Structure formats: C-alpha cells, structure tokens
Amino acid sequence: MKLRFLTLLLALTFASPGYARDLEKGKEINATCAGCHGELGQGGSRGEYPRLAGQRESYLVNQLKAFRARTRVNIPMYPYTQERELPDEDIKDIAAYLASIELPTKWPVFKESDDALTRLTLTERVMIIPRVTGDxxxxxxxxxxxxxxxxxxxxxxxxxxxxxxxxxxxxxxxxxxxxxxxxxxxxxxxxxxxxxxxxxxxxxxxxxxxxxxxxxx
Ligand code: HEC
Ligand code: HEC
Known part of the structure; x- marks a missing residue:
C-alpha cells in the first residue's frame, strides 16, 4: 500500500514538471475569460476571440505571460493578465483547464433516451471550422x-x-x-x-x- 502511494506521488510529481495544477481553480478563473472566449473556450465572434479549448498547455502559459509582459501586444488581453489579476499560479491552472477541454468535430449521434437538455449540451460542444477555398x-x-x-x-x-x-x-x-x-x-x-x-x-x-x-x- 505504502509503495503504491509513493509510486503515485512520484508519477504525479513527474507528470507535471514541478507543480500541481488545480483544474477546479482553472474553471473558476475561466469565468472571467468566458465573456470573450466562451464558456467552453470555444472562442467567439467568428475568430475575433480565438479558441482556447484543447490548445497546448505550455503554449497557453507562454502566451499569457507574453501578454502580461507586453511582448505580445493586445489591448483586450492586457488587463486580464496583470500580476494582480493573473499571477503565475493562476496562469498554470487556467492553462491546464483550457487545455483539457475537448470539443468534438462531428455531430453527435443521439440515443432515443437522450432528453432535450442532453442533446443541447452535446450539440453546443461541437466545433467545426468551415472549409475555405484555396489551392x-x-x-x-x-x-x-x-x-x-x-x-x-x-x-x-x-x-x-x-x-x-x-x-x-x-x-x-x-x-x-x-x-x-x-x-x-x-x-x-x-x-x-x-x-x-x-x-x-x-x-x-x-x-x-x-x-x-x-x-x-
Ligand atoms: C475582453 C475580451 C477578452 C477577455 C475577457 C479575455 N481575452 Fe483572451 N484574447 C482576447 C483577444 C481579442 C485575443 C486575440 C488577440 C490577437 O488577435 O492577437 C485573445 C487571445 C488570447 C490568447 C492567445 C490565443 C492564441 O492562440 O495564441 C490566450 C491564451 C488568451 N486570450 C487567454 C485568455 C484568458 C486565460 C482569459 C481570462 C483570464 C482571457 N483570455 C480573457 C480577448 C479577451
Ligand atoms: C521552428 C518552429 C516553427 C515552425 C517551423 C513553424 N512555426 Fe508557427 N509557431 C511557432 C511558435 C513557437 C509559435 C508561437 C509563437 C509565439 O509565441 O507567439 C507559432 C505560432 C503560429 C501561429 C499562431 C497560432 C496562434 O494560436 O496564435 C500560426 C498561425 C503559425 N504559427 C503558422 C505557421 C505556419 C503556417 C508554418 C509553416 C509555414 C509555421 N507556423 C511554422 C513555431 C513554428
């Protein structure tokens, strides 16, 4: 029993280099992001606000730090990343949370027993980027x-x-x-x-x- 606990601890420590991420905390922080990026991180206004769901965690961390340091300049993002608003710990949590969201690219196949709410919830998650023309x-x-x-x-x-x-x-x-x-x-x-x-x-x-x-x- 003891050994298994130790193994688990080691696995957790090394799976996420040096820190634990709190997905619940990430979800809470996401409430302030959802106004622009959507509750599921699906983005909005046809790309004015990028999709964040399923994006790579370390990329999200880097971008949030870049907005904060103004090496990536964006007026809407700047206030949300200021030290008081988004310290390093929060950046890790929100990045982990957003990275974990999966948005399917196919319409769901419903079961007879699915009620209207279940159907709506499943449909809301679907994210399909329209094809564009080109060679x-x-x-x-x-x-x-x-x-x-x-x-x-x-x-x-x-x-x-x-x-x-x-x-x-x-x-x-x-x-x-x-x-x-x-x-x-x-x-x-x-x-x-x-x-x-x-x-x-x-x-x-x-x-x-x-x-x-x-x-x-
Ligand atoms: C007022 C609207 C607004 C809010 C609120 C907002 N963002 Fe953004 N965010 C933007 C815009 C606009 C961009 C696109 C910037 C660009 O075009 O370069 C962006 C870009 C980003 C990117 C870069 C995505 C990429 O693919 O490079 C990340 C990451 C991000 N936001 C995370 C967040 C997080 C996390 C929060 C909440 C703490 C948040 N944003 C809150 C407007 C907002
Ligand atoms: C040597 C590695 C490398 C190669 C090769 C590369 N990229 Fe990138 N790309 C990056 C990095 C790193 C970033 C994030 C940059 C940043 O921090 O702003 C990025 C970001 C992007 C983004 C913005 C993504 C977002 O969410 O904002 C686009 C678009 C992009 N690359 C397109 C391309 C295309 C198209 C090619 C091939 C023609 C390409 N890249 C080749 C490393 C690369």
Whole structure:
C-alpha cells in the first residue's frame, strides 16, 4: 500500500514538471475569460476571440505571460493578465483547464433516451471550422515541408508549439499578418522567419489546407 502511494506521488510529481495544477481553480478563473472566449473556450465572434479549448498547455502559459509582459501586444488581453489579476499560479491552472477541454468535430449521434437538455449540451460542444477555398495541393506541400516540425503533421502542435487545426481561419490569418509585419515574433529562433518567404496566395492555401485537417481528428 505504502509503495503504491509513493509510486503515485512520484508519477504525479513527474507528470507535471514541478507543480500541481488545480483544474477546479482553472474553471473558476475561466469565468472571467468566458465573456470573450466562451464558456467552453470555444472562442467567439467568428475568430475575433480565438479558441482556447484543447490548445497546448505550455503554449497557453507562454502566451499569457507574453501578454502580461507586453511582448505580445493586445489591448483586450492586457488587463486580464496583470500580476494582480493573473499571477503565475493562476496562469498554470487556467492553462491546464483550457487545455483539457475537448470539443468534438462531428455531430453527435443521439440515443432515443437522450432528453432535450442532453442533446443541447452535446450539440453546443461541437466545433467545426468551415472549409475555405484555396489551392489545397499547394497548401499541403508547403505545410508538410515547412510547418510540421513544430505544428505537427495533423496540425495539433507539440510541446510549446500551438495547435493550428480547429482554430478560426481569420484569427490565424490575422496572426500570420502580424508575424509578416514583425509585430508578433513567430518563433524565437527565426523572428520574422518562415512566413515571410511566401506570397499572399500561399498563406491562403496553407489556411485552406489546415481546414481540411480537422476532418481527420
Ligand atoms: C475582453 C475580451 C477578452 C477577455 C475577457 C479575455 N481575452 Fe483572451 N484574447 C482576447 C483577444 C481579442 C485575443 C486575440 C488577440 C490577437 O488577435 O492577437 C485573445 C487571445 C488570447 C490568447 C492567445 C490565443 C492564441 O492562440 O495564441 C490566450 C491564451 C488568451 N486570450 C487567454 C485568455 C484568458 C486565460 C482569459 C481570462 C483570464 C482571457 N483570455 C480573457 C480577448 C479577451
Ligand atoms: C521552428 C518552429 C516553427 C515552425 C517551423 C513553424 N512555426 Fe508557427 N509557431 C511557432 C511558435 C513557437 C509559435 C508561437 C509563437 C509565439 O509565441 O507567439 C507559432 C505560432 C503560429 C501561429 C499562431 C497560432 C496562434 O494560436 O496564435 C500560426 C498561425 C503559425 N504559427 C503558422 C505557421 C505556419 C503556417 C508554418 C509553416 C509555414 C509555421 N507556423 C511554422 C513555431 C513554428
């Protein structure tokens, strides 16, 4: 019994490097974020507010710290990340909570016994980004050659590199434009880097390709 407890303790300690995250606390904090990003972290106003649900935890932590330090400049986000509002502990909790939310990309199949509320709750979670037009073959070729090392083949990201799939297209485009203009650093090793080498049409093609990836989730 003792040994099992120790093993569990060790597992918990090493699963989350150095700290425990409190998902309940994260959920509480989310009440202040929900006004813009939605209660399920699904974002809103067609991408004016990005989706946060299912985004990578360490990426969320980094972005919240970047808003707080104003290395990523955004007026609406700034007040919500000030030290008094969002200390490091809270950043960990809210990031863990948001990262844990799964939003399905397929409509649910209802059981006869499901009542109206169950049906509504299941339907509300579904998040499907509409396809956009573009040269899919070109988008795929660029994406698979230039983006997968960080954002992964399926667009789900890895480690601190964000998930792109399932995110609003116009939000992603706005970020690409900021990167190209040098107003948001894309990747620390290559500021301004990879995205500056493409034509506008290529960016559109990449975005179109990304919208096809969610069907495979
Ligand atoms: C008043 C509206 C508003 C509120 C409230 C708000 N945000 Fe935001 N948030 C935004 C906007 C707008 C953006 C997009 C910024 C951009 O386009 O660069 C954003 C972006 C973000 C991003 C970056 C997403 C990405 O993919 O890079 C994160 C993370 C985030 N918000 C977390 C939060 C958290 C956590 C809270 C609550 C503590 C919160 N926000 C509250 C408006 C808001
Ligand atoms: C070497 C790693 C790397 C490569 C390769 C890379 N990215 Fe990124 N990408 C990042 C990092 C790191 C971030 C987060 C930057 C930050 O902190 O603001 C990011 C963020 C993004 C975002 C914003 C996501 C959000 O939620 O705000 C978009 C859009 C994006 N990348 C598109 C691309 C595309 C398209 C390609 C290929 C042409 C690409 N990236 C290649 C590392 C990379």
């Amino acid at each position: 899919l073959a070109n988008g795929e070729a660029i994406y698979q050659k230039k983006c997968v090392t960080c954002h992964a083949k399926n667009g789900m990201g890895r480690g601190m590199f964000p998930m792109l799939v399932g995110q609003y297209t116009n939000y992603l485009k706005r970020q690409m434009d900021l990167y190209v203009k040098g107003e948001r650093p894309h990747d620390e090793e290559a500021v301004g880097g990879v995205l500056n080498s493409f034509k506008e049409a290529d960016l559109q093609d990449i975005l179109a390709y990304i919208t096809t990836l969610q069907d495979q989730q």
